[in-house]
Amino acid sequence: MTDVALDKAKPILREPGAWDRLKVNRNWLSIWFMLPAAAFLILFLAYPLGLGVWISFTDARIGRGGEFVGLENYEWLWDDSVFWLSVFNTLLYTIVASIVKFAVGLYLAVLLNENLPFKAMLRAVVLIPFIVPTVLSAIAFWWLYDSQFSIISWSLRKTGLIATNIDFLGDVWNARWSVIFANIWRGVPFVAITLLAGLQTVSPSLYEAATIDGANRWQMFRHVTYPLLTPIIAVVMTFSVLFTFTDFQLIWVLTRGGPVNATQLMATLSYQRAILGGHLGEGAAISTAMIPFLLASILISWFGLQRRKWQQGESND
Amino acid sequence: MTTFTRRTLVKGGTLAAAASALTGPALLEWAKAWAQSAPWKPEKNAQLSMLRWKYFVQSEDDAFVKLIEAFTQATGVKVNISRESYEDVQPKASVTANTGAGPDLFWGLYSLPHLFPQKCVDVSDVADYLGKKYGGWVPSAVQYGKSGNKWIAVPVCYSGNLMNYRIEASKKAGFSEFPKTTDEFIAYAKAMKAQGTPGGMALGHASGDGNGWIYWCLWAHGGNHVDKGDKVTINSPETEKALNFAKALYAEMIPGTASWNDAFNNKAFLANEISWTNNGISIYVAANRDPNLKKIAEDMNHAYMPIGPIGKPTELHLMYPVLAMTHTKFPQACKALMAFMMESDQFNPWIGAAQGYLTHCLNAYDSNPVWTADPKRTVYRDVAKRSLTAGGQGSVGEKAAAAIADFVLLDMFASYCTGREDAKAAMRIAERQLQRIYR
Numbered sequence: 001m002t003d004v005a006l007d008k009a010k011p012i013l014r015e016p017g018a019w020d021r022l023k024v025n026r027n028w029l030s031i032w033f034m035l036p037a038a039a040f041l042i043l044f045l046a047y048p049l050g051l052g053v054w055i056s057f058t059d060a061r062i063g064r065g066g067e068f069v070g071l072e073n074y075e076w077l078w079d080d081s082v083f084w085l086s087v088f089n090t091l092l093y094t095i096v097a098s099i100v101k102f103a104v105g106l107y108l109a110v111l112l113n114e115n116l117p118f119k120a121m122l123r124a125v126v127l128i129p130f131i132v133p134t135v136l137s138a139i140a141f142w143w144l145y146d147s148q149f150s151i152i153s154w155s156l157r158k159t160g161l162i163a164t165n166i167d168f169l170g171d172v173w174n175a176r177w178s179v180i181f182a183n184i185w186r187g188v189p190f191v192a193i194t195l196l197a198g199l200q201t202v203s204p205s206l207y208e209a210a211t212i213d214g215a216n217r218w219q220m221f222r223h224v225t226y227p228l229l230t231p232i233i234a235v236v237m238t239f240s241v242l243f244t245f246t247d248f249q250l251i252w253v254l255t256r257g258g259p260v261n262a263t264q265l266m267a268t269l270s271y272q273r274a275i276l277g278g279h280l281g282e283g284a285a286i287s288t289a290m291i292p293f294l295l296a297s298i299l300i301s302w303f304g305l306q307r308r309k310w311q312q313g314e315s316n317d
Numbered sequence: 318m319t320t321f322t323r324r325t326l327v328k329g330g331t332l333a334a335a336a337s338a339l340t341g342p343a344l345l346e347w348a349k350a351w352a353q354s355a356p357w358k359p360e361k362n363a364q365l366s367m368l369r370w371k372y373f374v375q376s377e378d379d380a381f382v383k384l385i386e387a388f389t390q391a392t393g394v395k396v397n398i399s400r401e402s403y404e405d406v407q408p409k410a411s412v413t414a415n416t417g418a419g420p421d422l423f424w425g426l427y428s429l430p431h432l433f434p435q436k437c438v439d440v441s442d443v444a445d446y447l448g449k450k451y452g453g454w455v456p457s458a459v460q461y462g463k464s465g466n467k468w469i470a471v472p473v474c475y476s477g478n479l480m481n482y483r484i485e486a487s488k489k490a491g492f493s494e495f496p497k498t499t500d501e502f503i504a505y506a507k508a509m510k511a512q513g514t515p516g517g518m519a520l521g522h523a524s525g526d527g528n529g530w531i532y533w534c535l536w537a538h539g540g541n542h543v544d545k546g547d548k549v550t551i552n553s554p555e556t557e558k559a560l561n562f563a564k565a566l567y568a569e570m571i572p573g574t575a576s577w578n579d580a581f582n583n584k585a586f587l588a589n590e591i592s593w594t595n596n597g598i599s600i601y602v603a604a605n606r607d608p609n610l611k612k613i614a615e616d617m618n619h620a621y622m623p624i625g626p627i628g629k630p631t632e633l634h635l636m637y638p639v640l641a642m643t644h645t646k647f648p649q650a651c652k653a654l655m656a657f658m659m660e661s662d663q664f665n666p667w668i669g670a671a672q673g674y675l676t677h678c679l680n681a682y683d684s685n686p687v688w689t690a691d692p693k694r695t696v697y698r699d700v701a702k703r704s705l706t707a708g709g710q711g712s713v714g715e716k717a718a719a720a721i722a723d724f725v726l727l728d729m730f731a732s733y734c735t736g737r738e739d740a741k742a743a744m745r746i747a748e749r750q751l752q753r754i755y756r
Contacts, residue, residue, distance in 0.1 A: 278722070
């Protein structure tokens, strides 16, 4: 009798099935947790990118799908002086603007990290160019650079420094430097504030130790601040280069790529050919041609600036 | 009480209506009668959305809103109007054509419908009806409106691009009227600059004014970017002559025109910085509206573009066609609206409200009083008749639209005028670009 009762109370143990094992499998669960993010990335990033690359191999025009034409669009671009001019302009624009933005941004960040009077207010003021909508600041620059009504020309004329108005946007090189300056003005706050955030994570004890070792201010910057800032520099400069390389609004409002395509960037040329000119295939080819440049800049940032092992959680050699 | 039949409407819709535009309740009565007799019956519960170019003259838009309200009251079809700068209509229309979602009607620029002719509703019945009723279409409007034998858009109006000049300064320079030939034009520009009253025309990426004058210049000297068979012919001695003329003219302009877009010459003229330019009538309208600028309005006039060596007018004016997209659920309502807009009782007051900024392309509307009430507007009456199309000798299809949108010719002129390229290189680059587009 007792045995019978004990037999009944004994839980029925069965071998866990495949499904049971799967339910507690961490890898299986993690797939499900990652699925929404993956779906989002595939739908909104990978698919448009893939579609863009595919369109670049077709003769698609607005309103009708294209036939596959292989490398024809790229062959035409290879022999297209306006395209190569846009590549040159884009590289010049990106390299000059990024270097200056980094230099000025870093300088401002170091300055704002000091104990200055009205520090909080100064930091807020530095952000202003970044929070003004691009189109509005571009329109402001449009007036500043106007060939007839520029206040810069007017002031210089009134002070007797120049006799005639400066042709900011009508001369090829003036136009290039003018749009680069406008981009720098807009981009510096982003670099400065992000680097400032990085600077504030540097422990004061490191500076104290360096001071005890007899380091001067430059040596402290070179051997303490800069190495500790490199991870954030890598991130901020990657973003800065990407934003500059793909800039569109500023150029479109200021010059529309003129004069004589002197400020035509790959992004604006792609828009002009694809949307205004109706040649979607060719516009997509120009956009696709931007990918290698963008990849190269990302790789330089990550492998160049983040080569230290300790930054990736390992000890330095 | 008047009984409106198709016949009475046809009769009543002629020139007399120009002088006796209907307003208020009378307009509504007329609209209701029109809706009953019109060949196009809007679908049940139809609603339309239209994207149109943003007005330059407020009174034009006010009149257009009234016109649309009358249509809604008469037919029950609600029309939602959105407005974009005329350069931005094309990208939006293009995206709509590609995705099949967006406004039912687009009212844009030049050869917009030819960018996606297969996405436009066939409106041949509307165009034929209007053409027969109102004295026929001007030749360039037929080219813009038709793709093959089919009308893919209704050409609504033109915006003239003619010479605007200051009267006193011109007289002082020895010109009692604006030059009629290109040779005189150079002499005029020199004399005007010499006395400190230079002019200027846009050489930047200015879709309207920039393209307007450089196409005129090219054609005036016998140049053409393509021939009748759409074969690229830009690299020619005639083009070189046109380039040389433009460079000589550019030397006499105010500095900075290489950066000008469409707005620059307006503000420079109104600020007394320039004394001649090519433009619509908007400078004159703006000067008339502002008491501080009244003196400029009194001292300015308009003239046709000078005739070049080929001896006939070679002007290019902005054309505004309206098209209905094939994705619309209400094609009959679209057609009804297009026809309604163009009927004399609607069109005459509307075009009058535009104060000369817009010009009809149906011959019967020549007698609208807007052209004679102020003699300074009269030259704009003829722009539709004088206009060539953006395709030049070739077709007005998507290739011509791409060439003008891509600023191929404008950049050719700008690169030579600014000294960036010599004439041969500028033509070669443009030739290459055109071969790409016309391949």
